[in-house]
Amino acid sequence: MGLTYRPGGQNRWHGFESTCLSGGEESSGRVPKWYILQLVRLLHCADVHLDTIFRGLGEAPAQRRRAALRRTFQNLVKLAGELKVDALTIGGDLYEDLRSRQDSARFLAEQLGELPFPVLIAPGNHDYWHPGSLYATSAWPENVRIFSTNQFTPVELAGHRIFGIAHDKPKGTGNLLEKFKVPDGPPAVALFHGSERGQLPLQEEGKEDHAPFSEPELAKAGFRFGLLGHFHTPRTTAQLVYPGNPEPLTFGEAGVRGAAEVDFAPTIPTVKIHPVNTFTLSDLEIDVTDCQHSEALVSRVREALPGGSDNGTRVRLVGEMQLGLQLGPMELVRRLREGDRCVEVVFATRPALDLEQLRRAPDIRGQFVRGLMERPDFESELVQAALRAGVEALRGEDPAIL
Secondary structure: OOOEOOOOOEEEEEEHHHHHHHOOOHOOOOOEEEEEOOOOEEEEEEEOOOOOOEEEEEEEHHHHHOOOHHHHHHHHHHHHHHOOOOOEEEEOOEEEEHHHHHHHHHHHHHHOOOOOOOOOOOOOOOOOOOOOOOHHOOOOOOOOEEOOOOEEEEEEEEEEEEEEEEOOOOOOOOOOOOOOOOHHHHEEEEEOOOEHHHHHOOOOOOOOOOOOOHHHHHHHOOOOEEEOOOOOOOEEEEOHHHHHHHOOOOOOOOOOOOOOEEEOOOOOEEEEEOOOOOOOEEEEEEEEEOOHHHHHHHHHHHHOOOOOOOEEEEEEEEEEEOOOOOOOOHHHHHOOOOOOOOEEEOOOEEOOOOOOHHHHOOHHHHHHHHHOOOOOOOOOOOOOHHHHHHHHHHHHOOOOOO
């Protein structure tokens, strides 16, 4: 492949043989043999999920998390300006349609309107385009292009074509690449929200298969690269990038994620992920074996929680839980969330019991313990909680509320 530097003012330009794109001669309507191509730099993001409900956190922590998502988006816009990219691309799920408000649309319009370059948005399944959506009913700056059909539509950008497409329903969108072929012309990049089948099993539990496709189908359709959204677990290959959600939304979303800086060199595009999050989630394991009463348990967990307001913690309690603790899971979570902390609790404890002695007991206690021990799920959180509550009740104590 030939490569020649051609001066172009402040721009960077390269010429290279058309065989790396679509082949053919100039007379055929395809890319000419020596095609002058500007090196394009994009900032790509997806899955911001503004207005997420954060069910189960409590109203105040949930509001704080939604505010953090907005700050993260502001960081993302600021980064795009600092990198002086040619465009900002958004691969869907920018907001939650069911909870969308005009306040969110005005916030987005203000932020995006400050950028001196194009913003290209391909709606996903959570922010799908429909006549009543924020995309259709709000005023957007001139530099913002929202793809509004379920057909790939090109936008010319410095010698490239960005083909965007929209989801127009929340479920049931099929393979968007299956029947599409890129028309002859400059190099083409796909921008859409979809599930690459090979990576679906590696995503978070319950991730749905929206707009499924296989990675080789990108090249088969004629695309040089894919700017994707939907998967929250980041992934970069020679053919595509999933930047992941710029801020973790649920516990377990680990690893570097954020916005992807993509440089389209004449060979393989290069990708760099920039973290932009303002809120962090972490996991913490605490042994409660020697906590003899409820206040000792609460104090131990509180002392271990990180300080600051822009973080959330999933606490996993392990060890032996003393009998008679009048503090069930619901009450413990309520107390730990005082001060509007974002806290979840996972109980992986076992009762502080002499199970062998109880199992041999000739009365109802022995019968109860033997019955539970014979269950294949005896070690599960639910059965262990039932064992503790049942033994407490049989000893004449009021069991903690589960």
